[in-house]
Amino acid sequence: MPPKQVTIVGGGLVGSLLSVMLSRRGYAVTVFEKRPDMRKVKIPAGRSINLALAQRGIRALTTAGLMPQVEPLLIPMAGRMLHDLGKPEEFSPYGQRAGELIYSVSRPLLNQVMLTAADTSPSTHLNFDSECTGVNLSEKTIQLRNVTSGEPSTHRYELLLATDGANSAVRDAIVKSAGGSWTTEWLDHDYKELCLPAGQQGEFQLDRNSLHIWPRRGYMLIALPNLDGSFTVTLFLNKQGEPSFASLTDASAVHGFFASQFPDAMRLIPNLEAEFFGNPTGVLGTVRCSHWASPSGDALLLGDAAHAIVPFHGQGMNAGFEDCGELLRLLDKHQETWSDVLPEFEALRRPNGNAIADLALENYITMRDSVLDRKFQLKKLLGFELERRLPEVFVPKYSMVMFRSIPYQVVKRRGEKQEHLLDQLVGTASSLEEIDLAAATRTVQNHLPPLASEPQY
Secondary structure: OOOOEEEEEOOOHHHHHHHHHHHOOOOEEEEEOOOOOOOOOOOOOOOOOEEEEOHHHHHHHHHOOOHHHHHHHOEEEOEEEEOOOOOOOEEEEOOOOOOOOEEEEEHHHHHHHHHHHHHOOOOEEEEOOEEEEEEEOOOOEEEEEEOOOOOEEEEEOOOEEEOOOOOOOOHHHHHHHOOOOEEEEEEEEEEEEEEEOOOOOOOOOOOOOEEEEEEOOOOEEEEEEOOOOOEEEEEEEEOOOOOOOOOOOOHHHHHHHHHHHOHHHHOOOOOHHHHHHHOOEEEEEEEEEOOOEOOOOOEEEOOHHHHOOOOOOOOHHHHHHHHHHHHHHHHHHOOOOHHHHHHHHHHHHHHHHHHHHHHHHHHHHHHHOHHHOHHHHHHHHHHHHHHHHOOOOOOOHHHHHHHOOOOHHHHHHHHHHHHHHHHHHHOOOOOHHHOOHHHHHHHHHHHOOOHHHOOOO
8 A cells, every 4th residue: 555644754845846736635734844834034144045947947946836825926037247357347148039037036935935835735734943862763753953042853654755965865765775875075165145135225236137247267256136135145156275264354355356256246235244244154075975765664864864965057956856757657556556656666777866966066067167168159049049949959968957857967968968069060160150050050960969869757
C-alpha cells in the first residue's frame, strides 16, 4: 500500500511548494521547519531577499495552481543592464522571443504565499521552531528540538522528504545508508547584500525591468528590483587578496572601494558603510551527493539538500521547484508507488543537478568578466541570428536554461557544442557583417541535431 502520510523536513521554498502539491493529491503532510513562521517574523538581513523566477519554476507553480497568487509579486526583467566603468549603461536582452523574461520575486513573500496555501489544507500540519537534529532511517524516526524551549521530541514517519537546504540535517544519514558520500565545494568568493532605496516619491532609481550588473573582471555588483521601488544590491567579492572582503576592514576602505569601482551605485546607497558592516557576509558553495534516495525507498533529498548551487544562473529555486514537478510526474507514472518513484527520481535528477551546478559556476565568469568582451557580445548576436534562422535547432544556452524545459544535462552538452561552433564561426570577425551567415547556418545544421530529438520534460 502506498503511504498516506508524508513528513517534510524544511518549510522553505521547496518544502512549502511540495506540501501544497502532495496535500492536493490526498496525502496527510506534516512539515517541520526550524525557523519561526515567516508570515509573522521578518526575514533576517542578508539572506537572499529576492530571487529570479524563470520558466522551470513557473511551470511547477502553475502545476500547483499557485501562479494567480504569485503573479502580483513579480517584476519582469527583460535583460541585463551593464554598468561598465566610465561608460554609459548598456542594455543586453536575455532573449528575443515574446515572453522570454525572468522575474524578480521576494523570497519571503513567495514563501508566505505557499505556506498560506498549505495552511488551507486540513491535511497539512505546519510546525515552526522545530529543528531536525537527526534521523534514524532504520527506525523511521527523526529527532527534533523546539528552538524556543529547547525541548527534544521524536517523530515517526512513513515517508520522509528532506528539503532542509544546503545544511541539511537529513542528508548525511541518507547518503551514508546508501554507502555514498557528499561534498561541499566552497567558492573563493563571498557575498554581501545591501539596499538601494526607492526615491523620494517611491520611484525606482534604476531601470525597474533589468537585472543590473557592475562587472569588474574578477568580482561584481548586481541589483534586483523590489516591489517597493528599492533594489537588493549584492556584492560578490574574493574572500582574500586585494580587493576582497578581508581588505575592506573599515568605513574608509569601503567608501574608497565603492567610489572607485561602483560610483553610480554608491551615490544611491545612503547607508553604505553602516549596511556593509551591519549585514552578514554570506558564503557560496556547491553541494554534490552520490545518492539522493535511501535504499529502503522511504526517504529522499530534494532541492538544496540534494544539489545546492551558487546563484549565478538564478536556478537554485527553479531547479528545486522542478524537482517537485518531476516528483509528481513520476507519482503519476508509477501510480503512487514510492519505492519505484524514488530511485527513478534520483537517476533522472541527479545528473541534472550536477549539470546546473556546473552551468551556474560558468555563468559567474560570464557575468563578472565575459559580458564586457566584444567577442562574447558578437557571439551572442550570432547566436540570436542562428536562432532566428534555425529555431528548431539552435537555441542559445542561456535561453535553454531559463526559458525551456530541456534537461540541464542536455543544455550543458548542447551548450558546449554550440560554444565551440560559435568560436569557429566568429573567428577573427569584429562584426556580424563580416560573418558568412548562410555558411554559418549550414555548419550548424550539419553539426547539431534538432532539439526535438533530445530528451524533454
